[in-house]
């Protein structure tokens with residue numbers, strides 16, 4: 349009977365009921381879309397990060413990343429083919445990217461500059477590192493004597509696609525060695541520190557110049573981010589002198605910090621949306637409840653306790669909240685499906701130079717989360733409003749107009 | 750002080766004041782009074798003489814400030830909120846000048862509501878609803894909502910709602926004041942009949958001589974005193 353009265357009360361002022369329901373719907377819908385947008389950004393950002401430099405993670409010898417060595421190659425990994433054979437068999441592993449890094453001089457015959465060389469498996473990397481921004485020519489792939497230059501380096505050397513460049517470096521035995529290479533492309537990541545010094549050449553070339561078979565690190569291209577744990581498990585179990593590090597740690601400065609920072613920002617905005625919904629509902633419900641002071645006085649005069657009054661109004665709030673939240677989620681879903689199908693065009697993310705589309709990724713868990721938050725906000729708003737009238741002296745409630 | 754078991758209310762030296770800005774307005778001054786079971790009493794007196802205040806104290810709407818009020822053998826001042834709620838729920842029926850019906854419930858649902866809250870089983874509830882609606886002559890209007898009824902009909906629903914509770918006392922503050930003379934008379938006739946036939950204790954207040962004529966006992970108030 350209490351529930352029936354609560355339910356019927358929803359229809360006594362359809363306009364106001366609609367207002368409250370729409371307020372809840374707006375809030376819930378915004379939370380839902382916002383959550384989806386957030387997930388879209390995070391995913392996009394993660395994909396960008398994974399496909400730009402680090403892959404899903406990397407393997408190197410224990411402690412190698414933390415220390416600086418006079419002769420780093422002494423700590424590089426030996427017998428890469430065996431390692432490759434084993435790690436390729438881990439489910440989810442699509443690509444392995446063996447790499448070496450070395451300091452060198454680059455010269456075009458007239459000008460000589462210093463740079464940081466990366467020896468990479470061009471063909472494999474070309475397939476996976478799709479977000480590397482090549483501004484001229486093309487990325488390194490099959491060319492045995494190709495070299496891909498950072499934009500800053502290319503400008504310093506005043507080279508064009510097809511020009512010859514000589515790489516000069518010390519072998520691991522300390523003698524000078526050189527390789528003549530052809531510029532295949534120029535890349536631009538937007539990070540000046542990187543673009544000004546880094547160049548890429550085929551791993552074989554690098555190993556020849558350095559006179560070693562060793563590999564400094566192996567990066568991974570996986571089927572999905574979640575597959576990383578399996579790689580890490582295998583490395584931990586079978587290669588005690590190697591360590592596996594996920595991309596989020598490798599790119600801590602850009603990725604993890606950005607994610608944390610964005611996450612915090614999203615949390616704050618979410619809180620603001622919630623607060624607005626709460627306030628809106630509190631307001632509307634307050635006025636409607638205060639107009640019913642006499643009725644509440646009459647209920648109290650006939651023996652309803654304060655708690656039962658709160659319960660009665662709470663049921664009304666519950667119904668309004670559930671109705672509004674469901675409506676909000678349906679509307680949000682429809683808006684996303686119809687108007688935001690292609691996502692939202694975003695300016696370049698930190699560390700990237702291109703605009704990108706963020707797809708709104710709506711997930712069932714988010715729908716549930718937004719639903720709970722929207723409905724709860726309606727409940728809390730109603731309860732706050734009802735405590736005030738429930739506490740009123742009965743006589744005063746009955747006397748009010 | 751021990752109250753007489755035949756008395757529904759035993760009131761001694763009751764004083765009551767309302768806070769008004771910095772001061773207090775004295776609404777009741779030294780009211781001493783007993784009301785017996787089955788009585789039909791009418792409070793009369795000019796506006797502001799304290800009728801509503803007294804009825805509200807008898808109905809446990811306002812609490813006792815000074816003096817003693819027994820409801821049957823229980824002193825009101827000593828009751829917990831829980832005990833007061835029990836008395837309100839089971840022993841007191843109200844009829845207000847402004848009806849106070851639930852606008853969203855039909856006439857019969859309005860009557861049934863407090864019976865549900867008394868925990869009466871459905872079958873018994875429906876029987877009592879029928880009886881109460883018959884008693885006020887509204888059986889054929891049972892499915893109407895308050896807004897679809899006239900003032901007199903609404904007050905009869907309110908009366909049926911109070912009767913159906915089978916309370917010890919029905920307290921009615923100016924039950925006819927929003928009605929015309931004839932309609933008001935109809936309401937008073939029902940009060941009278943309930944008092945005659947069912948021995949329900951009735952306490953009403955009114956300015957109207959027509960109402961006074963129905964009540965065997967007349968309590969005249971002036972400036973918070975009982976004359």
Ligand SMILES: Nc1ncnc2c1ncn2[C@@H]1O[C@H](COP(=O)(O)OP(=O)(O)OP(=O)(O)O)[C@@H](O)[C@H]1O
Nearest residue numbers: 767768769774776795796797798799800801802803
């Ligand atoms: N809520 C209140 N705050 C302050 N003073 C009040 C309040 N209610 C009543 N009073 C005062 O208490 C006194 C008694 O009021 P009460 O309402 O009991 O009179 P009444 O006999 O019912 O009058 P009426 O015939 O107009 O209904 C009056 O002086 C009135 O002004």
Ligand SMILES: [Mg+2]
Nearest residue numbers: 800801802922
């Ligand atoms: Mg009055």
